[in-house]
Amino acid sequence: MQPDLIEEFIREFDAEMNNAHRDLDQRHEFKRRNHDAMVRRLDGLYEAIADGLRTPGLRAKLEEIEDRKSALETEIATTLPPTPRLHPNLAQFYRYKVDKLHASPNAPDTRTEAADIVRTLIKNIKVLPLPDGFEIEPIGETASIVILANTSDQ
Secondary structure (H helix, E strand, O other), rough: OOOOHHHHHHHHHHHHHHHHHHHHHHHHHHHHHHHHHHHHHHHHHHHHHOOOOHHHHHHHHHHHHHHHHHHHHHHHOOOOOOOOOOOHHHHHHHHHHHHHHHOOOOOOOHHHHHHHHHHHOOOOEEEEOOOEEEEEEEEEOOOHHHHHHHHHOO
16 A cells, blocks of 8 residues: 555545536526525515515516526536535544554454454445455445555555
């Protein structure tokens, strides 16, 4: 395992994902603010109508704003919600966990800690039958790091 390369990969991946998500989040927030403004404008127009103000221009403006509000509601409903950002110390955190796991999985004084680390790294284990036995595939967000750590030592 080459921790520096994994750390660099996570750092770059984190930066790229956060940049992409930041742009999506900003567009989503812009649509929500636009929608809220449309609702406020419509409320004002409804109040004006309720107070007796009825003009052809007011009706046209009301229909225009209602159409825009409906379009924004559709866009907001079909847009993915804001995504979580990766923590900036993610690389160091996983490096620590993998290093601890790699260094002492069978030592009596750290066996319990190693088992706890494995539980946090691997969410599920898939057992695949093979003609001459079986294959174990760890599944989880960091399962690939564990696989990489095990294969690079061979």
